[in-house]
Amino acid sequence: MYNLSMFVYISRWSVNEQFGIYEKSCKAIYNSYLKHVENVEDLNKQIYSLTLLSTIPGYDLNLYKASNEIFMDLILHINDSDQIPDITDLLDLIKSYELNTSDNSSIVAHTSTNFKNYLYIIVDSPNDYHKLDLSMGNSIAEPVILSENTIHHEKGAGSIFVAFLLGIASSASWDILKSKIKASGYYYETLRSNEIDISLITTKTSELAKVNAQDLNLVSFHKVNEFYKILFKTRYKSISVKVNNTNQITEIDIVDKLYLQDSHT
Secondary structure (H helix, E strand, O other), X not given: OEEEEEEEEEEEEEEEOOOEEEEEEEEEEEEEEEEEEOOHHHHHHHHHHHHHHOXXXXXXXXXXXXXXXXXXXXXXXXXXXXXXXXXXXXXXXHHOOEOOOOOOOOOOOHHHOOOOEEEEEEEOOHHHHHHOOOOOXXXXXXXXXXXEEEEEEEOOOOEEEEEEEEEEOOHHHHHHHHHHHHHHOOEEEEEEOOOOOHHHHHHHHHHHHOOOHHHOEEEEXXXXXXXXXXXXXXXXXXXXXXXXXXXXXXXXXXXXXXHHOOOOO
């Protein structure tokens, strides 16, 4: 059984000669903490059915599972010239899962541990990941799964893939892991402690976002040119930071329930 934090976004897409097709804006229109969910896939299927009945051209449904928490991002794609379609039924479905009272207890995030390195691997399904032989042997610490992320992109022909974020405590296992995953043919990204100090970034992010550091769940990272885009989730906030190689946060994007109160319809 999992606790579920839900965000709904409207993503506007446009096209021009310079950028081609690009995302012009992305605005959160809903955020709430939902009831305990035994099988989040049932909610997923209901969202899928209602979205098919709407005029929304496509959507992404991203599930980030960390500890006993699931963070769900539903990103509805529309064209720049379109009005926001009527999604009343969709929001009513989601609201039916809302909690009547707020549970303020904290979940201790795995990222409070100082891992030496991190690895983000994308596979076709959880079974594919678990079939990989990533065991290190008795003398070397095993990698820790910090989050399991299911990314569902639906635009005519749907596509689904799964990503795992691993924390690696032993430097001795670093090269072994990379060589094993490289041999598997799957895509992966790495983040080393001598490049980015995640513990320091977590502390800085907690100060900027005004949340406790232990409530921040690191769920993904991606390298973009010389920067890292790092995504943290809490029960009530989605926090994305852009970090350079001197551990400076150059951009931060915070979406939380307080911000949404004026725009939530």
